[in-house]
Amino acid sequence: MPGELLVLAATSAPPPPVQTMFPPLAIGFFGLGVGYLIYGPQELLGFPRRSPEVDRTTGLWGIWMPGFMQALTGVLLFVALSWFGLFSMQRTLYMAALAFTAYGVHWFVIGRARYLGSDPRPNGLMAVPFAIISVLGIVVFFSAGDWAVGILFIGLTLIYVTDFFASLGLWGASLFERALGAVRILTGLWLMYLTWATVLDLALGRSVPT
Incomplete structure (x- = not known):
């Protein structure tokens, strides 16, 4: 009888969460990188x-590439983490999910505003909380030993600091706009590297420094 109870308990226990080694990070990396490599040269x-x-075309790219592709990545990560228990051994993906979702939604606004020719000054106020979340990413990923993504968040922090001054039209706004463009280009190129590194690692098992 006790043995039967043990067998019954073992068979009725919920199965352990399924783990997968394929987080959709490359989608978000590539989408944001494309956005930066479109907006950056124009600013610099x-x-x-x-x-x-030109603004309508740039706005459409902003909505779909850094906007939709990042938001999609963030939602997929949150659903995988919260509903299905996937990636539970990769806790830093919670920070990645937050960042991709937040950055993706705010790119919907940036792209739409550019498309409509709207006033960019509110972007300066937006830059404050997004700089804060970018610093949080630096802390999380460097603490976890993931220096490659930590470098990405350094670039993101610099983008929002320069965007604050460039968007509000304060003294030296044109200089900060060029600085914003330069940082976006460099960060966009780093995102292309992260895209390559992620795909080569997951698709071919090739270890690329990250």
Whole structure:
């Protein structure tokens, strides 16, 4: 009888959560990188020159690549972590889910505002909480020994600091706009590296320094 109870308990226990080694990080890395490599040259070099037609095209890219692709990544990560218990051994993915979701939604606004030709000054106020969450990412990923993503969050922090001054039109706004463009280009290139590293690691098992 006790043995039967043990067998019954073992068979009725919930199965352990399924683990997967394929978090959708490359989607978010690539989408944000594309956005930065479109917006950055325009801010740094003035190319292509701003016009209503150019702004509409740039806005659409901002909505779909850094906006949709990051938000999709963040939602997928949160659903996997919260509903299905996936990636439970990779706790830093909680920070990644928060960042991808928040950055993705705010890019919906940035892209739509550019498309409509809206006033950019509220972006300066937005930059404050997003700089704070970027610093949080630095703390989380460097504490976890993930220096490659930690470097990404350093770039993100610099982007929002420069965006604060560039968007509000304060003294030296044009200089900060060029600095914003330069940091976006560098961060965009780093995101391309992270995309390559993630895909080569997960698809081919090739270890790339990260």
